[in-house]
Amino acid sequence: MDKQSVHGMWSSRTAFILAAAGSAVGLGNIWRFPYLASDNGGGAFVLVYLACIALIGLPILFAEVLIGRHGRQSPINTLLSLARETGHSRAWSVIGMMGMLSAILILSFYSVVAGWTLHYGWLYLAQLFGGAGIEDGPATFGGLLGDPKTLLFWHSVFMVLTIGVVALGVEKGLERAVKLLMPALFLMLILLVIYGVRTGHFGAAVEFLFTPDFSKIDENVVLAALGQAFFSLSLGLAGMMAYGAYLPRDVSIPQAGVSIALMDTGVALLAGLAIFPIVFAFNLDPAGGGPGLIFTVLPMAFSDMWGGALYGLAFFLLLMFAAWTSSISLLEPPTAYLVERTPLTRRSASILAGVLVWAIGLLSLLGFNVWSEVRIGGRDLQGAIEFVASDVMLPLGGLLVSLYAGWVLDAKLTRKELPQLSDGLYTAWRWSVRVVAPLLVLFVLSQKFAG
Ligand code: PHE
Numbered sequence: 001m002d003k004q005s006v007h008g009m010w011s012s013r014t015a016f017i018l019a020a021a022g023s024a025v026g027l028g029n030i031w032r033f034p035y036l037a038s039d040n041g042g043g044a045f046v047l048v049y050l051a052c053i054a055l056i057g058l059p060i061l062f063a064e065v066l067i068g069r070h071g072r073q074s075p076i077n078t079l080l081s082l083a084r085e086t087g088h089s090r091a092w093s094v095i096g097m098m099g100m101l102s103a104i105l106i107l108s109f110y111s112v113v114a115g116w117t118l119h120y121g122w123l124y125l126a127q128l129f130g131g132a133g134i135e136d137g138p139a140t141f142g143g144l145l146g147d148p149k150t151l152l153f154w155h156s157v158f159m160v161l162t163i164g165v166v167a168l169g170v171e172k173g174l175e176r177a178v179k180l181l182m183p184a185l186f187l188m189l190i191l192l193v194i195y196g197v198r199t200g201h202f203g204a205a206v207e208f209l210f211t212p213d214f215s216k217i218d219e220n221v222v223l224a225a226l227g228q229a230f231f232s233l234s235l236g237l238a239g240m241m242a243y244g245a246y247l248p249r250d251v252s253i254p255q256a257g258v259s260i261a262l263m264d265t266g267v268a269l270l271a272g273l274a275i276f277p278i279v280f281a282f283n284l285d286p287a288g289g290g291p292g293l294i295f296t297v298l299p300m301a302f303s304d305m306w307g308g309a310l311y312g313l314a315f316f317l318l319l320m321f322a323a324w325t326s327s328i329s330l331l332e333p334p335t336a337y338l339v340e341r342t343p344l345t346r347r348s349a350s351i352l353a354g355v356l357v358w359a360i361g362l363l364s365l366l367g368f369n370v371w372s373e374v375r376i377g378g379r380d381l382q383g384a385i386e387f388v389a390s391d392v393m394l395p396l397g398g399l400l401v402s403l404y405a406g407w408v409l410d411a412k413l414t415r416k417e418l419p420q421l422s423d424g425l426y427t428a429w430r431w432s433v434r435v436v437a438p439l440l441v442l443f444v445l446s447q448k449f450a451g
Contacts (some may be wrong), residue, residue, distance in 0.1 A: 003072040005245050007336055008169055013251040015175045020243050022178040023377055024264040026326030027113055027417055028232040033268040034275045035293040040224050041216030042208040048222055051087030052229035053265055059432040060235050060398045061257045063405035066417035067164045068244025074336035075099055075238035078245060085312055089383040099238030100334050105389040106237070107325055107330040108360035109382050110393045111162065114323035115154030116295055117316045119144060122323050124312035133309055135295035138155045145368040162327040163354035166335050166349045178325050185318040189270040195301060196277030205276030210285060219447040227391030232264055234329060252420040311358060315422065399441045406434030
């Protein structure tokens, strides 16, 4: 008989796809992807990124979701119960443990950046009521980073929003919100792409994003692209495992997985096509935009557009919503774990986990101003946390998931979770999690760190 999750279940296939796509589509697509592409040579980065999604991301996405669905609990307990069921070592639950740590670290800076979008939304709202608006993109952004009180305020607001939804249980508010908000975000991006086409610098943007200069591909570019593939698909920290736990048995994991990956990649590419025409139109240097890229560049377009304040407000609000549906999936695994392991209610558990994340977020936040001299490996505190969690811990987590699904789990078990695949495709999947994905991840990590 099929197990049910104590935390509730998705009401339908669409609900799962929306929630998982909501987790995948977030700041990673619209904030992180364009600035990484800009810092890593454009087309070269994009090409490696797309290859990582197809060759490594998709097979691991299937693996995470199927493990979650089989175990029906938070990732750590799912792995422990699988150990009891199949007799393998309990040590594999380290995947869940490490994943929870990555989720906490990622959410800590994610919430600070989501706070920036709230602040920008607020500035545009004020402009609609006669405020000054954003005249000088870089000056406004620099001013925000230098102002710990404002950063703290919006970081706290965003964490309260995240805790609020997780405390309520994911199905209720979220399923409905995502259905409405994701299409709106898509539409907004398309409007910006049209603006880009009209400014006349669209061709330059397409060339920058899609003409790979192979001489620019080095171990840093490849590692950044791999980390981004994991980050953007929400992989490697067992978050998709947590969402898979609430997935009804009759839903096809491969079909849902492919839809999620297509939506995620589509939004990232659209974001690139919306942002780079503006970068070129305003004669900015696409190299080295850094994390501030969209926050300095987009306001230039908005101040140039008729009704720009309204666009600005809508854009940053939608971006905040995209970040929200992702941050929920980052707080869910630690919360579910606390609910299973302690006498805490879901509400108290989400508050406890949320406060911990909020406190760690202060490191990133103060690293922009009070502790701006602190450098770890040439990065500020936020950059260092982002690098370790996204580019090192996520690929390592993905590597372990992949090996686990390919070598530890019995083929009978995984085959039963993927009945929709033809025998040929199933075999292809199994070998990609056994050999292809792990080797590629190991190769990338060793290029960067061994040499
Ligand atoms: N995928 C999300 C984004 O692109 C971030 C995220 C990473 C969410 C890992 C959950 C888990 O913004």
